[in-house]
Amino acid sequence: MPAFLALAxxxxxxxxxMVFGQPEMAILILLGISFLAALTGGSxxxxxxxxxxxxxISFIGYHSITGVHRFDFNATFLYDGIELIPxxxxxxxxxxxxxxxxxxxxxxAPKAGTTRLSDILVGVKDVWRHRWLWFRSTVIGYxxxxxxxxxxEVATWVCYGQAKQTSKHPEKFGTGMVEGVxxxxxxxxxxxxxxxxxxxxxxxPGSAIMALFLAAFLMVGVTPGPRMMVEHLPLALTLxxxxxxxxxxxxIICLFAAPHLVRVASVNLDFLFPGILSIALVGVYVxxxxxxxxxxxxxxxxxxxxxxxxxxxxxxxxxxxxLGGLFENYSLLSIKIYGPLFFARPIPLTLLVIMALLLSYPxxxxxxxxxxxxxxxx
Amino acid sequence: xKLKGSFWVALFFxxxxxxxxxxxxxxxxxxxxxxxxxxxxxxxxxxxxxxVRELRRRGxxxxxxxxxxxxxxxxxxxxxxxxxxxxxxxxxxxYLFGFYIAIPTFAFAYLKWRRRGWLVAVIFxxxxxxxxxxxxxxxxxVPLYKGLIFGAH
Numbered sequence: 141m142p143a144f145l146a147l148a149x150x151x152x153x154x155x156x157x158m159v160f161g162q163p164e165m166a167i168l169i170l171l172g173i174s175f176l177a178a179l180t181g182g183s184x185x186x187x188x189x190x191x192x193x194x195x196x197i198s199f200i201g202y203h204s205i206t207g208v209h210r211f212d213f214n215a216t217f218l219y220d221g222i223e224l225i226p227x228x229x230x231x232x233x234x235x236x237x238x239x240x241x242x243x244x245x246x247x248x249a250p251k252a253g254t255t256r257l258s259d260i261l262v263g264v265k266d267v268w269r270h271r272w273l274w275f276r277s278t279v280i281g282y283x284x285x286x287x288x289x290x291x292x293e294v295a296t297w298v299c300y301g302q303a304k305q306t307s308k309h310p311e312k313f314g315t316g317m318v319e320g321v322x323x324x325x326x327x328x329x330x331x332x333x334x335x336x337x338x339x340x341x342x343x344x345p346g347s348a349i350m351a352l353f354l355a356a357f358l359m360v361g362v363t364p365g366p367r368m369m370v371e372h373l374p375l376a377l378t379l380x381x382x383x384x385x386x387x388x389x390x391x392i393i394c395l396f397a398a399p400h401l402v403r404v405a406s407v408n409l410d411f412l413f414p415g416i417l418s419i420a421l422v423g424v425y426v427x428x429x430x431x432x433x434x435x436x437x438x439x440x441x442x443x444x445x446x447x448x449x450x451x452x453x454x455x456x457x458x459x460x461x462x463l464g465g466l467f468e469n470y471s472l473l474s475i476k477i478y479g480p481l482f483f484a485r486p487i488p489l490t491l492l493v494i495m496a497l498l499l500s501y502p503x504x505x506x507x508x509x510x511x512x513x514x515x516x517x518x
Numbered sequence: 519x520k521l522k523g524s525f526w527v528a529l530f531f532x533x534x535x536x537x538x539x540x541x542x543x544x545x546x547x548x549x550x551x552x553x554x555x556x557x558x559x560x561x562x563x564x565x566x567x568x569x570v571r572e573l574r575r576r577g578x579x580x581x582x583x584x585x586x587x588x589x590x591x592x593x594x595x596x597x598x599x600x601x602x603x604x605x606x607x608x609x610x611x612x613y614l615f616g617f618y619i620a621i622p623t624f625a626f627a628y629l630k631w632r633r634r635g636w637l638v639a640v641i642f643x644x645x646x647x648x649x650x651x652x653x654x655x656x657x658x659x660v661p662l663y664k665g666l667i668f669g670a671h
Contacts, residue, residue: 196558206546210541410628410634421609434612438606475552
């Protein structure tokens with residue numbers, strides 16, 4: 141259903157995105173990074189540092205316009221810049237593996253993997269019993285998914301909250317109530333379709349998964365953004381229908397494979413560490429055919445772990461890296477066409493104000509609360 | 519007074535920002551310099567703010583006495599250091615000897631280090647190599663790296 145909602149939105153989004161030129165796109169990229177930075181990290185400052193670091197990393201290598209070598213230390217394997225796969229695998233794959241080993245625990249308790257098929261069928265019946273809750277959560281999840289950078293956590297918590305508010309037994313939430321599972325999971329699935337629409341139409345991914353999606357577009361020569369909806373409309377529509385199909389197929393696979401797949405999470409770390417590390421490094425080599433990328437994946441694995449431990453947003457870094465090339469092209473073109481004050485136009489200025497409000501929101505909220513407290517005191 | 523890991527991470531980003539500024543100033547044309555320089559300056563300023571924040575928090579942390587959690591954190595850090603060592607060693611082994619030798623050797627050595635039985639370690643090491651070969655070399659038809667010593671590709 142969310143995929144069909146997204147399809148219905150395409151004609152509404154088109155006139156808005158057609159007015160976006162180079163300056164608007166440059167600032168829009170910054171806004172996207174700010175959204176992810178503010179909402180997925182420990183603090184806005186840490187998030188922006190991560191996003192800017194991603195942009196900086198994307199500048200490594202040969203600059204195609206001037207021929208200048210940047211940040212490559214005269215190392216030949218860095219001349220073409222760093223590739224996406226080692227960075228993504230290091231930031232999200234190896235760092236999680238290092239974290240698990242550091243904590244010395246598996247993802248779940250060893251005895252948790254004893255799910256039977258009959259248990260899953262009970263779950264299917266429960267969804268049917270609460271179909272209106274599922275429908276509401278799907279619509280809410282989809283709408284939240286459209287907002288760039290808000291991501292799964294907000295969608296799932298909002299839907300959990302509305303499920304609790306509308307439940308006949310809100311006091312039992314937190315004790316294993318099935319409504320508390322149906323609502324966030326429905327939202328989690330629905331937000332992908334909304335997020336995909338924003339990723340394609342504006343080039344702003346709503347999550348780390350969509351950032352990878354965006355990178356995949358770029359790798360096959362499709363630039364997400366307003367032009368995509370004009371030049372590659374059939375592809376965009378196919379992808380939205382693909383999301384619908386993926387949900388159905390994924391659901392069927394999970395019904396039968398879940399009891400077995402869940403056991404992977406309880407595999408002993410002694411086997412998990414060498415197993416995953418080997419497969420990850422072979423995967424990096426197969427994807428890039430460069431043994432030097434082992435160093436890249438290891439460095440980003442360590443960086444990813446530190447960022448995870450100390451609240452720096454890894455999705456913001458990845459997004460900065462993925463969009464760095466586009467950001468530089470749009471910015472340089474804007475400077476050449478409109479001068480250094482290219483952002484002094486109505487849409488970029490509006491986007492900058494939104495960005496400033498977003499980043500200062502926690503401080504504004506704290507200030508307003510302090511004022512309220514001061515005035516409410518006798 | 520002991521400094522927390524978050525301080526060192528912020529300091530690392532500060533140094534990275536400074537490095538970015540110094541390097542950017544050496545780029546010849548303004549087109550190649552303007553964005554790296556601007557972004558490095560932003561990183562440097564924000565990281566400096568974060569460093570100051572961490573230094574302010576340092577006083578609060580120092581006031582708290584060492585707890586059982588501290589010793590737990592020390593054990594975690596030690597474990598992490600060892601794991602990084604294993605991972606770096608494995609990368610070096612692949613670079614020198616290639617996947618066919620590095621994968622089974624690493625898996626076997628790691629499991630023996632974790633005090634697993636000989637049979638389990640051998641079966642797992644061979645199984646991992648066979649799995650990697652079947653999926654990547656046969657399935658995806660990409661020859662695995664043979665290492666610097668035994669010839670690239």
